[in-house]
């Protein structure tokens with residue numbers, strides 16, 4: 001069986017451990033590659049040398065670097081995991097693609113703006129590099145079973161998808177990715193959005209809205225609504241899939257899934273072992289990335305799929321800037337939210 005040479009950029013420290021600056025997602029990636037039995041963990045790069053050393057020791061990685069470009073030049077890697085904060089995803093992915101790797105698995109969100117996200121996908125396509133993003137929830141049962149029931153007639157014909165989460169960008173990228181997953185990757189047609197940004201908020205260095213609304217329509221007529229931040233309903237529902245003859249709820253409380261369908265008396269709870277966070281989702285995601293590379297097929301986590309959710313995020317910001325609906329495909333390149341913060345068109349006005 002082919003053995004792939006794997007490298008990591010930005011390794012962090014495990015979540016809540018001493019010196020952690022985040023979740024240390026590279027540790028989960030490493031466990032996933034090791035589990036496939038098809039990968040050799042060759043090298044890792046982190047500007048904090050101690051982080052690289054600790055990661056290498058824990059995961060049996062052969063060599064450490066503080067300069068990721070040197071690692072890319074020296075190691076003849078097949079697969080690179082990019083696990084840095086979002087402002088570094090695009091430059092690092094482009095450098096890895098240009099170094100000749102076969103596959104890049106990058107953490108979410110894709111990039112800082114729509115232009116960067118498209119460029120990453122374009123350059124990787126041009127060079128035949130399989131670019132994927134870690135929207136690992138696609139491999140968890142509550143979401144997979146909800147999709148199955150949305151498609152097999154359990155709730156009639158799917159008409160609408162609703163959801164809520166903390167923000168449009170850092171968390172919303174997962175939720176919007178699930179919306180496209182449920183609706184068979186059908187592209188969106190238009191987006192109408194609004195954001196309020198009175199509270200100073202950031203995730204992984206990137207400013208977030210304090211509250212947001214994103215209404216959009218898929219090309220097959222299914223409607224969607226995502227609410228974010230303050231004001232989202234505290235009723236335990238993460239996603240609601242509404243059909244002509246029923247309703248599916250993906251919920252935070254175990255067992256996370258219930259369905260109301262015509263002809264049945266009340267809610268039917270679907271027993272399944274996974275939670276909305278895991279436990280094993282990243283390993284399953286990496287298994288798919290490696291298998292897709294070996295089989296020459298597209299992974300469920302492909303950049304092509306990730307771009308659909310990413311476009312809706314940036315279109316929501318753009319809709320707020322335009323005070324109007326944004327018809328897709330979107331032609332602007334920037335992140336309208338960041339641009340409005342820079343020009344002062346959006347101001348952090350209060351702490352409430």
Ligand SMILES: NC(=O)c1ccc[n+]([C@@H]2O[C@H](COP(=O)([O-])OP(=O)(O)OC[C@H]3O[C@@H](n4cnc5c(N)ncnc54)[C@H](O)[C@@H]3O)[C@@H](O)[C@H]2O)c1
Pocket residue numbers: 009010011012013020021022023024025026045046047048051066068083084085086088107108109134135136170204
């Ligand atoms: N998929 C998920 O569910 C999930 C969960 C949490 C975080 N994330 C995403 O993962 C990404 C990384 O988050 P994290 O919590 O693992 O971060 P982290 O802070 O734990 O680790 C980032 C590492 O990158 C290193 N770094 C910074 N600049 C670098 C450079 N120029 N070269 C090499 N290394 C550099 C830092 O020193 C640090 O060790 C983010 O985009 C975040 O949104 C995804």
